[in-house]
Amino acid sequence: MSKHKRNEGAFLNYDRPAISGVAIALGLILFFPIGFILLAVRLWKHRDLSYQKVIDWKNAGTTFLIIFIPFLISFLSHLAAGSDIQYWVMVWVVLLDLIPGIYMLWKSGQRRKQLFDRYDYYRHLVLVQGVTSVQSLAETTNQRPAVVVNDLQRMIYLGVFQDAFIDMYSMSIVFNQWAPGASMVNVNLSVNGDSFVPQQSRPQTxxxxxxxxxxxxxxxxxxxxxxxxxxxxxxxxxxxxxxxx
Structure with missing residues (x-):
C-alpha cells in the first residue's frame, strides 16, 4: 500500500467523530456518568480536529435547546392551567440551559467562519506562495502542527488540493504530479542592494x-x-x- 493511501485512510478515520453522538446519548440515558465520560473522551480526541470541534459546538448547543423545550412546555402548561408557578425555576433554566445553548450555536458559527478563512489562507500559502512545510504553515497561521495536518488532510479530501497527500516523514504536503510553486507562481529576480530578492507574480492564465x-x-x-x-x-x-x- 502506498504512502498516499495510508495517509488517506488515516484521514478518513479522523474525519469521523471519535465517539458517536448516539453512544454518548445512550450513555447519558442509561447511566449518565458514562455519557459524560464518553463526551470528555470525544472532546479530548477532537482537540486537533478543527472541523469536528465546529460540529461539537453545534451539537452541544442543539442538545441544550432540545432539553429546554420540555421545561418550556411544562411552564406554559402550568401557566395556562393557573397553577402555582415558581418563576425562579424557569429563570434558572433560561440561565443554565437556553442562554448557553444559544451561545454554543453562535460559537459554532464563529468557529466555522474562522475555519473557512483559514482554509483560504492555506490555499494561498500552498498554491500561490509554494509553502508546503507543515511547520512553516503552523508558524504562519499560529496553529499547532497537528491541527495543520488535519486541516490540510480535510482540504485534500474536499478536493482543494488535488492529487496530494501529507508525507508524515517530511511533515509536508506532497503533490504527486503537480508542483504548486512551479505551476502557480512565476519567480522573477530583482536587485535590492547587493542581494537578489525573489519577487513572486501570478502567471497569465x-x-x-x-x-x-x-x-x-x-x-x-x-x-x-x-x-x-x-x-x-x-x-x-x-x-x-x-x-x-
Missing amino acids: PPPTPKTVECPGCGSSALLQPGENKTCPYCDSPLAYPQRG
Missing part, C-alpha cells in the same frame, strides 16, 4: 469559471464561483471551489 461541486456529505451538487467557499444547504458540509479539474 484564463479566468476561472464556475464549477459544479459534489457534496462529500450527502452527494448533492452545488455551483460555486471561483474562490467561493460555502456550506451545503442540505447537510452543512463545507464546499470549496476546486483548484483543478
Whole structure:
C-alpha cells in the first residue's frame, strides 16, 4: 500500500467523530456518568480536529435547546392551567440551559467562519506562495502542527488540493504530479542592494469559471464561483471551489 493511501485512510478515520453522538446519548440515558465520560473522551480526541470541534459546538448547543423545550412546555402548561408557578425555576433554566445553548450555536458559527478563512489562507500559502512545510504553515497561521495536518488532510479530501497527500516523514504536503510553486507562481529576480530578492507574480492564465461541486456529505451538487467557499444547504458540509479539474 502506498504512502498516499495510508495517509488517506488515516484521514478518513479522523474525519469521523471519535465517539458517536448516539453512544454518548445512550450513555447519558442509561447511566449518565458514562455519557459524560464518553463526551470528555470525544472532546479530548477532537482537540486537533478543527472541523469536528465546529460540529461539537453545534451539537452541544442543539442538545441544550432540545432539553429546554420540555421545561418550556411544562411552564406554559402550568401557566395556562393557573397553577402555582415558581418563576425562579424557569429563570434558572433560561440561565443554565437556553442562554448557553444559544451561545454554543453562535460559537459554532464563529468557529466555522474562522475555519473557512483559514482554509483560504492555506490555499494561498500552498498554491500561490509554494509553502508546503507543515511547520512553516503552523508558524504562519499560529496553529499547532497537528491541527495543520488535519486541516490540510480535510482540504485534500474536499478536493482543494488535488492529487496530494501529507508525507508524515517530511511533515509536508506532497503533490504527486503537480508542483504548486512551479505551476502557480512565476519567480522573477530583482536587485535590492547587493542581494537578489525573489519577487513572486501570478502567471497569465484564463479566468476561472464556475464549477459544479459534489457534496462529500450527502452527494448533492452545488455551483460555486471561483474562490467561493460555502456550506451545503442540505447537510452543512463545507464546499470549496476546486483548484483543478
